[in-house]
Each structure stands twice: as structure tokens, then as C-alpha cells.
Amino acid sequence: EVQLVESGGGLVQPGGSLRLSCVASGFTFDDFAMSWVRQAPGKGLEWVSAIKWNGGDTYYAESMAGRFTISRDNAKNTVYLQMNSLKSEDTAVYYCAAKRGISASDNPNNYDYWGQGTQVTVSS
Numbered sequence: 588e589v590q591l592v593e594s595g596g597g598l599v600q601p602g603g604s605l606r607l608s609c610v611a612s613g614f615t616f617d618d619f620a621m622s623w624v625r626q627a628p629g630k631g632l633e634w635v636s637a638i639k640w641n642g643g644d645t646y647y648a649e650s651m652a653g654r655f656t657i658s659r660d661n662a663k664n665t666v667y668l669q670m671n672s673l674k675s676e677d678t679a680v681y682y683c684a685a686k687r688g689i690s691a692s693d694n695p696n697n698y699d700y701w702g703q704g705t706q707v708t709v710s711s
Contacts, residue, residue, distance in 0.1 A: 589613035589700050591683050596705030599673055603709070607668040609683030609702055616664040617641070620691040622698060623657065623668045625679035625707075635681070636668060637691035646691055673709045680704040 595607040607623070622637040636657040637646045645657050656669040666683055684698035692698070 591685060591700055591702035593681065593683050593702045593705040596681060596707045598708045598710065600711050601673060601675060601709055603673050604669070604671045605673065605707060607670070607681055607683075607705060607707075609666045611664045611666070611683075611685065611700075614685070614700065616685075617661040619685040619687055619699075620689065621657075621659060621666040622684045622686065622691065622693075622695075623666075623681055624684055624695050624698075625677075625681045626704075627676075627679040630679075632682075632695045633679070634693045634695055637693065638666065639691050640689050644691070646693065648693070670707070673707075675709050678707060678709050680706050 590612045593609045617640050620639050623635040625633050625635050638657045642659045654672045659666040682704045683702045685700040686698045
């Protein structure tokens with residue numbers, strides 16, 4: 588059974604930091620590119636960041652570049668998202684997603700597996 592389990596969300600003040608984790612099981616993790624995608628209240632899915640199968644290439648949406656860092660540990664079947672300098676507009680449910688193949692994508696429709704999401708709330 589394929590599973591992606593996110594953790595690390597919570598309530599944080601503006602300017603604060605959080606580190607999200609996503610543990611994968613049920614598939615060969617290093618055959619897949621990974622992404623983080625978020626959904627703010629009342630809005631559609633927004634791609635945040637992606638990382639290729641070997642961690643050698645990373646990609647970010649423009650509004651997250653410089654504040655967020657994606658990484659992965661293939662030995663632990665885990666992908667991370669370090670989020671710094673958080674803003675109220677970063678409030679959303681954050682999902683990790685897996686895409687078969689070596690290339691990443693900024694289109695959520697291209698991803699094969701999804702986690703259940705973790706809530707991030709940025710508020711004072």
C-alpha cells in the first residue's frame with residue numbers, strides 16, 4: 588500500500604520557521620521526484636517546491652524562493668520542507684506528492700501519489 592505521511596505542521600508566528608517531513612512507503616522512493624503542494628482556504632492547489640529523485644536539482648515557486656528549502660533523504664524515504672520567514676499568506680494545508688520518473692514538475696496534475704496533508708497556520 589502506497590503511503591505518504593506528512594508531519595511538522597502547526598501554528599507559528601509571522602517570521603517564524605517550521606520544518607515539514609513526509610515519509611513514503613509502498614513504492615521505490617528513489618524512482619520518484621517529490622514535490623510539496625499547498626492549498627490555502629478557499630483556493631486551489633499551489634505548487635511550492637520540487638526535488639528530483641537524487642536530490643541534485645531543486646525547484647521553487649517564485650514567492651517561496653529564498654525562504655523555503657526542499658531536501659530528501661532516500662535512505663529514510665523522507666522528503667523535507669524547511670520553511671523560514673513565514674508569512675500569513677503561507678497559511679495552508681501542505682501536501683507532499685510523488686511523481687514517477689527522474690524529472691520534477693510544477694504541475695500538481697503530474698503527480699501520482701499524495702499524502703493527506705498537514706496544516707500550517709501563520710498567525711500572531
